[in-house]
Amino acid sequence: MAALLATAAVAAAPSPRAGLYNATEHELVAGLDLKADGKFRFGLSYGALDEQAQGRWVEKDGQVLLTTEPVVVPPRFKLMKDEPVADGAYYASLDEPDALGDFSLTLAVKYRGETAIKYIEADEDGRVPIDPGKVVETIVPDLPVYTIPYAPFAMKPGGHRLVFHFEANDVGKADFKSQPVAIEGEDLVMKRYDRVIHFKRGLN
Secondary structure, three states, X not given: OHHHHHHHHHHHOOOOOOEEEEEEEOOEEEEEEEOOOOEEEEEEEEOOEEEEEEEEEEEEOOEEEEEEOOOOOOOEEEEEEEEEEOOOOEEEEEOOHHHHOOXXXXXXXXXXXXXXXXXXXXXXXXXXXXXXXXXXXXXXXXXXOOOOOOOOEEOOOOEEEEEEEEEOOOXXXXXXXXXXXXXXXXXXXXXXXXXXXXXXXXXX
C-alpha cells in the first residue's frame, strides 16, 4: 500500500516544465502558459498575424507536445454564384466585401497542365487578370497571413463571374496536433511559420 501511495504521489507531482513562458523578438510577441494540470494557453502576434490556442500538453522524449482542444474548425470559402462571362474574362468578389478587412482579394489559381499555384490579386472592379492563353483549372480565394490550404473549385472553360462567401469558423486559432516544442535548458523553442521562437520562463 505504501508503495502504491508513493507511486501515486509521484504521478500527481506537477512537471517542473509547467510555468509561464514568453518571447519578445523583432515584430513578434508570444506567450505560452503550461499549466500544472496538463493544459496550456498560447498566444502569438507576428506582424499582421494574431493567433491563439488552448488545449493539452505533455512532455515526451525531451520535448513538449501541444495539442489544441477542442478540435479547430478551419475557415473556408463557399462558392455562392458562378455566372458565365461572354468575353472569357474572370471576375471574383465576396458577398461580404468587408470579410477580408484591409486586405485585397487574392485568388489561388491553378492553370491546366501546370502544378504550381499562382496567386493573382483581383482588380478594383473584381476582374482577375488571368495569364493570356492559359486555361483555369481550379480557383479559390486566398486568405492573407494565415497559411491554410483552402479547397479549390474546379472551373469549366470560358469566362466566369464568381461570388464567394467566407466562413471564418475558428480563424485565428492555431491547430496544434502534437506540435513539438524543444526544451533547451530552462527555455522552450518552437518553430512557427518562418520563425524560430525562443521562449523564456517568467515575465520580462
